Amino acid sequence: MFNLIRRDVILQKRQLLIFIPFILFFIIMNAHPALTFLVASIFIPFNTYAYDEKAETNILLNSLPYTRKEIIASRYLGAIIYMVLSIGLASLALFAFQKNFTMTDIAIGAGLFLVFASFTFPLFYIFKPGYISTVVMISFLLLAGIGPAIVTFLADHLTVITDFITNLTMPTLYTGVAVVILALYAISWVTTNIVYHRKTF
Template sequence: MFNLIKKDFVIQKTQLLLFIPFIMFFAIFAGHMSPAFIFLLASMYIPINGYFYDEQVESNILLNSLPYTRKEIVAAKYIGAIAYMILSIGVAGIILYIFNYDFLIMDIAIAMGLFFIFAAFAFPLFYILKPGYIGVVIIVGMITLAVVLPPLFRFLAKHFTTITDFLSSLSTTASYLIGAAISIGLYLISWMVSRFIYQRKVF
């Protein structure tokens, strides 16, 4: 399974050369941007590129001809995504530190939680949608979330005061623990859903 995880790193040699300039661009020209968002973009760089590459070359046909079970193929994607998320956030943190771009551990925690939530919804789509549609759906989905979430949160804060009062009464530590539990829980559920879909997929 380690070779399956390493595959995404090996096949992206060219794209990885762009990773550091990609983060440097934000560190230099996006001083107004939230560090959490930069860490989120960094964390998604390798896993999402890996899925796009698999889609373009139809690598699932090759993978299923190798001595790996479909459970192992899906597990490698999900475990590898966590490993590359940690690696990417670490590199991004070093770059931001070098360029004196202020950030907190809280920003990293928020980015990791958002990564788990985004991946939980995005990864199963790669096993459901036909090739050629995935990139469009992901981009449209991200734009939709960016437009819909702010007014949705304002609506919930205005009309569901019981929930907002409860959340505001929680300590910072409790809030982060609940957020971490929800995001990781969604990621694990997504893993099970992807495995169910992939085991029944015909190539």
């Protein structure tokens, strides 16, 4: 299983060379640190899907002594491992450029990444190969572009929810959000497992 996770790095040797400039671009453009953490986390797991959505890759992986459960587990665990590594790297880069960031930024970046992964990972196995990478990438850019505006709009207009949230103490809020996100991730994992088990190649 560890081999399946390590595979991502072997596959993406060349893409990893643009990983650093990619992060630096966001840092130099003065993007919000949370956004930098988010895009850094997305880089490796989603690049892998560009390979994994191909039927040939699935035929190969399923012909090797791996179970389908392991293949999916390697995706979900791998995403977390690469997220941690990427955030570490991004932190170093931010630090080197003397940009300030807080633990909250990391938490927001990681949280958003996990939510995004929860919704998109199953799609890679549900839809036909060839389209889904493009769809996910475009929807990501769209969300990153208009997402904050939507949140601000909702925050201004749905006072019931914002009141409820602002009334929560910080620890409760963080724990609550963390639990919700982890639950989402777990549900997504189970869903993908079911979808992948039924898949034929």
